[in-house]
Amino acid sequence: MSHPLDPIFRPRSVAVIGASTAPEKYGHIILKNILDAGFPGPVYPVNPKATEILGRPCVSRIADLPFDVDLAVVIIPAAAVPQAVEECGQRGIRAAIVISGGFAERGEEGAALQRELVEAARRSGVRAVGPNCQGVNNPHHRLCASWPLLTLKGEIAILSQSGTVGAALMDWASEEALGCSAFVSLGNRSDVDESDLIDYFAQDSQTRVIAAYLEGVKDLDRFRQVVSQCAKPIVILKAGRTAEGRRAAESHTKSLAGRDELYSALFRRLRIHRADSLEDLYDAAKALAYLPRPAGRRILMVTSSGGSAILATDWAEWSGLTIAPLPEPVADSLRALLPAHYIVGNPLDLTGDATAALYRTVLDATASHYDYQIIIFGDPILGASEAATPGRPQLAIFLGGADVERQERERLHRKKVPVFPTPERGIRALARLYAFEAAPPAALPSALTGQGRWLAEPEALQLLVSYGLPVIPHRLVTSAEEAARAARELGFPVALKVVAPEIVHKSDVGGVILNVSAPEDARAAFMAIMDQAQRGAPLASIRGILVASMAARGTEAIVGMIRDAQFGPAVMFGLGGTFVELYRDVSFRLPPLSLPEARAMLLEVKAAAVLTGYRGQPPRDLEALASCLCTVARIAAEHPEIQAIDLNPVIAYEHGCVIVDAKIQVQ
């Protein structure tokens, strides 16, 4: 034996200290499971009162055990455990799995007993799992010192700070014929902890992936060290992420549950996959253990269920995978292979007529053109397990197949081809294989635009004014003198903007001057803009220059409307340009829009705090903004020719709001 934990996982023989004749007791259940799993070495029940249990003669004292025992499973009252462990060590037993509870999980007295246990173990050279645990199962060594009795060999090692959570994972793996390489219930982690086990499984030839449920890491330094040296993927479900969850975790296993963000940072640094839920932990482990590594992100979907392929497509796009079109020669060769009525594309829908042979044909013909093939069996396809080729970059998803599905999944799992139960879970699991690669750059969301021509700004503003909307005071002028007069009337400072239908990006041609604060400056600004605009856009038909008041500082909002081909008009609200563009932080409503609904829209955006009194600023006038939204909905209803409205920014104040810029698109 080469690893200090070998006596736990590959003992020559096992003693069950506290073996019981009562079938409902763990001291009986575990002995029975060890025997029923077919443990290959001698098994000694230790019980001072019984002569034999389950056909095995009892040993009455630890001191009477033969010297070849490597592992003791201990199920006796807590108070007797430290001494029993000490006696085990004296008898040459090098490992103990302490099932018994009544230690640190039961307050200070128990904690003292646990310290005694640790000292006894250290003193006598015994490595201890637990106490207060559900044992260890190593199907590859036919050692089921745990419950339930599960014996299927697989390649995922499960560690769990909760025995029941770990047992649930193992039950899933067994139920779908995938099995696991080992299961360890950590219990109170008095001695053996997750770091010891990662160190062990890193070198265990049966284990390909380590999956763990943890409420906290016991020894961060050692954890960092063993994880950095582990070449196998590790997936962890860390519970206790919220304040309440952390409180519950600290009460459950008395372990320090650090800040959740720091676990994220740690896991990222160590390239540990972080699971979001129990099923995600299971799926990720399955994917990382059994899916071949991809060469790239180009995927082909072959399906018998059009709907499932659409669900998979949504999740593939969210995961940064590329549903690349079929190269034309490949499409041609598929057309030759497939019945005439098939539509050849990606996703490739073989429809309900698909057979396993047809899948196979199509998969073979396209394998070399894609990085991954997504095979969706959406019907009870007989022989589906023959369609996939073990070792190829293929992801199998099976649903809607009733009993055929369950049979074929089992066949595929016996061939080590993992099968996922829904399109969404399959694609999410596949995405794990790309987790630590640089993601392709995310596209910025497209702007809110429809089709048609934009109204000139004066007309756009005029329309809004006619609906009683609070538009920034402005004048259209055609001479420097008019500009100065308009500026005086409006009051300084003012902004000047060129008005010409052909000039979309006014600033780019020097068409905007802000903060003009005197009549002579207004004159000069008029001349400068005309001059620059004529040079920058010589063919534009300049209608004049818009002189507008400068709005006071306030909170910038966006009010929009877009008309959808199917839905008709929709009203949008967002806060400030960056919030909308970088966080997509907007709310939508379909008219008709009531004032309370509009108010709900305002408060629905994530940055709503900016409106309601953020950082000691006064709250903004929600009624004024809500009223703007309702009016925009009314404009949309009364002007079917308007395709889009973009009021950006609308500046909101403690009292009132003002529309500074407006674009209106008409058919």
Place this chain on the structure above:
Amino acid sequence: MSHPLDPIFRPRSVAVIGASTAPEKYGHIILKNILDAGFPGPVYPVNPKATEILGRPCVSRIADLPFDVDLAVVIIPAAAVPQAVEECGQRGIRAAIVISGGFAERGEEGAALQRELVEAARRSGVRAVGPNCQGVNNPHHRLCASWPLLTLKGEIAILSQSGTVGAALMDWASEEALGCSAFVSLGNRSDVDESDLIDYFAQDSQTRVIAAYLEGVKDLDRFRQVVSQCAKPIVILKAGRTAEGRRAAESHTKSLAGRDELYSALFRRLRIHRADSLEDLYDAAKALAYLPRPAGRRILMVTSSGGSAILATDWAEWSGLTIAPLPEPVADSLRALLPAHYIVGNPLDLTGDATAALYRTVLDATASHYDYQIIIFGDPILGASEAATPGRPQLAIFLGGADVERQERERLHRKKVPVFPTPERGIRALARLYAFEAAPPAALPSALTGQGRWLAEPEALQLLVSYGLPVIPHRLVTSAEEAARAARELGFPVALKVVAPEIVHKSDVGGVILNVSAPEDARAAFMAIMDQAQRGAPLASIRGILVASMAARGTEAIVGMIRDAQFGPAVMFGLGGTFVELYRDVSFRLPPLSLPEARAMLLEVKAAAVLTGYRGQPPRDLEALASCLCTVARIAAEHPEIQAIDLNPVIAYEHGCVIVDAKIQVQ
């Protein structure tokens, strides 16, 4: 019959047009399923060549059918379907389920045939489901005009634009003994669509919830109308949410897939539950059909699995549920009921020793004190189904119970108590019951604070300077004259800030004056601050006033460090105050920190675009910011007494960056 669709769901007798003798053909499978499901009326196979199929005598032509047939199931080549439907109508048949494909899903020729089909149906008074569909199943009428053969009666009606997706849902419901009230495969929706079916199920006494998979809504106006009149919960999984998914959906069923945000707005307005995935659709339907409505958000968790309860707690907190402590008298009565070693709390962990009777005792004793009880069975608990009380506000979650779990789940489902497979899925499903209530206000994330005292600002800045960090130029002064001199040396404009350890919120006591632009103003500002600070905080020991340059405008960032009890130091980066506070848009790293890692931190925040050249602005100096982060990590390593560093803001420019404010907390 009172609803126009009754002939589809509750026909007196059924004809199978295109019944087949070949067992692999749908014309055979459907006939067999109708017979095997025990359809209570006459069933007529129509086939011109056979004399009998499955023991039923064949009718050779539609015209020869008796006059009591209400429903025809049509499985003949597409080209013959329109005429067959017309003949059905002439024979008094009022409904047809057209299984045959070869219509709009196969291009323009098929679309023309589909128009013919619709015209034939309209002309002859036939309502048609399909074509290109997987049929209809109504277990309550023992009508399985579909496949697979499923007969279990339940209370969820399933509509699906994808036959296979709907069949998968039905298979799940059947597999876990929950059943469904009906299944309808919409196929190409040539006539009967989701609106017709919602209208039907709204009045169907067997249906409590309508669950639908849709790729788009066919007729929005009618949809709005029928949904507004439907008093039952509706859950919809709308596929085709991304650009690629939408493209795939449009190619799948040729239906217009509107913008995803608008579907969200529509569903919200109509109080339709939107599902995120197939499993979410299933779970939500199950919860809405079978869980009693809650009176409030206070929940109690009773568990045999501590780990599962922690997972549930995290999700409960995320869902706005309250894990309320046990009222003291209730806790006392539980202590009297439970063995002494139990820890009485919420979650209440009955541990692996729990029996069904113990659950029952605890649940009865606490029922009146909570709005919902979450029952987690985390072990193979025999008789678990006896622990729950049908009709009570209880959510049952069962995992890790192997075969016992599967048996007890079936028992609970037969009592109409829904069981969820994981803590996360259970809590998410429960949260559906609160979906259209106002959510409790979300707490703003707590600031990045540790424990200890804050260094005075001059010392904090001095420490940063000593590490070569780019700190805003500043002087500490103690007289008006010094203030004026310092301002002149630094260059105008400057800011003045009071320095006094007791004054934390300087602005509140008038302790800050910005944009001071002349020596005499600096003198006046000094006097004003001293005066106001002495009045506002008479007991503060004012050390002087800090005169600092005003930083030019740039991009505001935050660089921070916090020392965690377990993790040690962690470095944080975020952009601007609002991004950090409202969107928690920050990145963390655990030192040591390399320059490339620090650069990755900068680009990891969602708003990273404002650093890399947003809206035509020049990119910001990533090297300078990254270098700040590395230096902060170094300070943390070399000064174990420092608990937290908060550089806010750090203003980033095209070249370089500058730290404007700094707080440093020491032990």
